[in-house]
Structure formats: structure tokens, C-alpha cells
Amino acid sequence: MALDQSFVGRSYPPTEPYEVGREKIREFAEAVGDTNPAYTDPEAAKEFGHTDVIAPPTFVFAITFKAAGDVIADPQLGLDYSRVVHGDQKFAYSRPVRAGDRLSVTSTIEAIKSLAGNDIIDVRGEVRDEAGEHVVTAWTKLVARAAEGA
Numbered sequence: 056m057a058l059d060q061s062f063v064g065r066s067y068p069p070t071e072p073y074e075v076g077r078e079k080i081r082e083f084a085e086a087v088g089d090t091n092p093a094y095t096d097p098e099a100a101k102e103f104g105h106t107d108v109i110a111p112p113t114f115v116f117a118i119t120f121k122a123a124g125d126v127i128a129d130p131q132l133g134l135d136y137s138r139v140v141h142g143d144q145k146f147a148y149s150r151p152v153r154a155g156d157r158l159s160v161t162s163t164i165e166a167i168k169s170l171a172g173n174d175i176i177d178v179r180g181e182v183r184d185e186a187g188e189h190v191v192t193a194w195t196k197l198v199a200r201a202a203e204g205a
Contacts, residue, residue, distance in 0.1 A: 057169040058176060058199075062132055065164050067125040072157035072185065073118050080110045080154055087111060097154075109151035115158075116144060119180035119193040122160035126178050127197075134176065135199055142175065142196035149189045157185045165194070172201030 084094035092099035166177040
């Protein structure tokens with residue numbers, strides 16, 4: 056069953072702030088195999104012009120995808136998460152994510168489409184710091200596969 060188009064443009068309340076820690080950044084950089092010293096060494100990060108270590112570009116996915124959970128869990132939307140696969144991801148940064156940042160995400164449904172029985176939902180996550188300054192926008196495309204025999 057196609058998702059309700061009236062949800063396009065719906066925004067969800069900002070998440071509680073997520074505090075970005077040096078250790079989380081290091082663990083993430085290690086997990087993705089990125090050895091850039093700006094991700095693990097505060098002095099190296101300062102040499103690159105940053106105040107502290109910065110996070111790899113895809114680090115913010117964990118924060119924005121968790122925020123998109125508010126969209127996914129909205130019972131009125133009716134998205135069957137058991138059939139969802141991650142379709143695409145992109146980011147647009149105003150500045151890097153830094154250790155010590157406290158980030159909140161506001162999720163908005165940008166588009167809902169049906170294609171070959173699949174529901175495709177685009178969610179935009181606006182990530183802001185404690186001062187309300189924009190850090191990054193993340194776009195997540197979710198595909199709810201059609202039920203067998205549909």
C-alpha cells in the first residue's frame with residue numbers, strides 16, 4: 056500500500072543533543088579504516104586549522120539515521136520497517152563535526168514516491184549545534200520493498 060503523500064513536508068521535533076566524543080570519532084575512523092590523523096590526534100587536527108579532532112564525513116550518519124527513527128516509527132505514516140532497505144545517503148556540510156559538539160537533528164520528509172510497488176521515502180536531517188548553527192544536512196533515502204506477490 057502506497058504511503059500517504061500528505062506526509063511530505065512533515066517535520067519532527069529536534070532530537071535531544073548528542074555529544075560528539077573524541078573516542079567515538081576514533082572508533083568510527085578505525086571502523087571505516089580511515090587513518091587521517093585529524094580524526095585521532097588533537098595536535099594534528101590543530102595543524103589542519105581545527106580546534107579539536109574532527110569526525111570523518113560519514114560519522115554523522117549514526118546521528119541522523121537515529122533521528123530518522125522518529126519518521127520510521129510514526130504509526131500514522133504506516134511504513135513497514137521490516138521491508139525497508141537503505142537506498143542512498145548524501146551530506147552537505149557547513150563545517151566539520153568536531154569533538155565536543157552537541158548536535159541535534161530535525162527530520163523532515165521531503166518526498167514519498169511509489170515505484171514498481173515499492174515505497175520510496177526521502178528524509179532530510181538538519182543537524183545543528185547548541186548555538187543553533189547549521190553543521191550538516193543529511194539526506195537519507197529509504198526503500199520499503201513491495202510485499203511478495205504484491
